[in-house]
Amino acid sequence: MTAAPLVEIKGLEVHFVSSRGLIDRQVRWVRAVDMVTLNIYPHETLGVVGESGCGKTTLGRAILRLVPVTGGQVIFDGQDILKLNLTEMRKHRREMQIVYQNPYSSFDPRFNVLNIVAEPLITHIHLRREDLFDRAAQVLQQVGMPGDILYRYPHEFSGGQLQRLAVARALALNPKFIVLDEPTSALDVSVQAQIINLLQELQARLKLTYLFITHDLSVIQHTSDRIAVMYLGKVVELSSTEAIFSNPRHPYTQALLASAPMVEPNRRHGRIILRGNVPDPANPPPGCPFHPRCPVAVEICSQVVPPLIDIGQNHLASCHLVQNQ
Numbered sequence: 001m002t003a004a005p006l007v008e009i010k011g012l013e014v015h016f017v018s019s020r021g022l023i024d025r026q027v028r029w030v031r032a033v034d035m036v037t038l039n040i041y042p043h044e045t046l047g048v049v050g051e052s053g054c055g056k057t058t059l060g061r062a063i064l065r066l067v068p069v070t071g072g073q074v075i076f077d078g079q080d081i082l083k084l085n086l087t088e089m090r091k092h093r094r095e096m097q098i099v100y101q102n103p104y105s106s107f108d109p110r111f112n113v114l115n116i117v118a119e120p121l122i123t124h125i126h127l128r129r130e131d132l133f134d135r136a137a138q139v140l141q142q143v144g145m146p147g148d149i150l151y152r153y154p155h156e157f158s159g160g161q162l163q164r165l166a167v168a169r170a171l172a173l174n175p176k177f178i179v180l181d182e183p184t185s186a187l188d189v190s191v192q193a194q195i196i197n198l199l200q201e202l203q204a205r206l207k208l209t210y211l212f213i214t215h216d217l218s219v220i221q222h223t224s225d226r227i228a229v230m231y232l233g234k235v236v237e238l239s240s241t242e243a244i245f246s247n248p249r250h251p252y253t254q255a256l257l258a259s260a261p262m263v264e265p266n267r268r269h270g271r272i273i274l275r276g277n278v279p280d281p282a283n284p285p286p287g288c289p290f291h292p293r294c295p296v297a298v299e300i301c302s303q304v305v306p307p308l309i310d311i312g313q314n315h316l317a318s319c320h321l322v323q324n325q
Helices: 056-063 088-091 114-122 129-142 158-173 189-207 217-223 241-246 249-259
Strands: 008-018 026-038 045-049 071-076 097-098 177-181 210-216 226-231 233-238
Touching: 008 056, 026 056, 026 071, 045 217, 045 241, 056 097, 056 129, 056 177, 056 210, 056 233, 097 114, 097 158, 097 241, 114 129, 129 158, 158 189, 189 210, 189 217, 210 217, 226 241, 233 241, 233 249
Parallel strands: 045 210, 045 226, 097 177, 177 210
Antiparallel strands: 008 026, 008 071, 226 233
16 A cells, blocks of 8 residues: 555554452453554555454444543544544544444434434534535435435335435545444345445445445455454454455464355365354453464464564464464
8 A cells, every 4th residue: 555544543452341240349351452553545445354242343433432442543634533632523523434233223213314314414514404405315315315205214214225324324424434333234135235335336436435344254355455354352464355365374364264154165265163262351361362262373372472463465464373484
């Protein structure tokens, strides 16, 4: 990438307080995002993939300052937004939007379509009512929805239509950057394809930048320019989509690809069976977080955290064995 990053994430940490025990309550810190460093370049789609609970959604929300951040930097368009006060941050929110996972729960059922799409406009721009109506009709047209639905309510729409409305709401302020938090996971396969095609068309037409969060490898392969693989709050591999799928270097990435269903079984990577379960993020293992389940772990893996470094051709991996080859 030759252009300057639109979003720079440096050493980002998000730790939540957790407690257990009814009588003697023990306070624990859950490391949802643990020292993540990423760049997101203008007009690209960076996919983030991993098992449930790996920190994908928390990472996306932390970038937008929707959850408290423990440490690190989020530099958006040259400015560290974590240092801004609420008034200063309000100006940046127009350029950073999110599409949530579940279209059924992302809207207030008391709001009609005009209220839903116009809410960010009222909050940030204070347009006149006739201008609100025109802008709402315009963004509905962009996502393939008719303009005569402005006074209908969420319960009157299908899941795919609701997700189009969610995209319309995100587009209302003409943002530069959108976090897509599993936007197709609650939809039928045929509707998923329609929403993905819509997102790609909008990106090309409006010069948008996406962070696409998902657990679906087939979706991320089709939508992303680069992929970051997360495990237990950390990025363990980062490279182009082609490199991740043709030559995965981290054992966890290899296991993810091997577990995915494929139409052509002969193209499947060698079968890898992982031991045990994902460790407790409040009590992560020493060394590499993946070593208790890794089929090729050696002694150093349980002692030293491997850094995420370039192993060649902008392919980053966090694995002692790969880095020593």
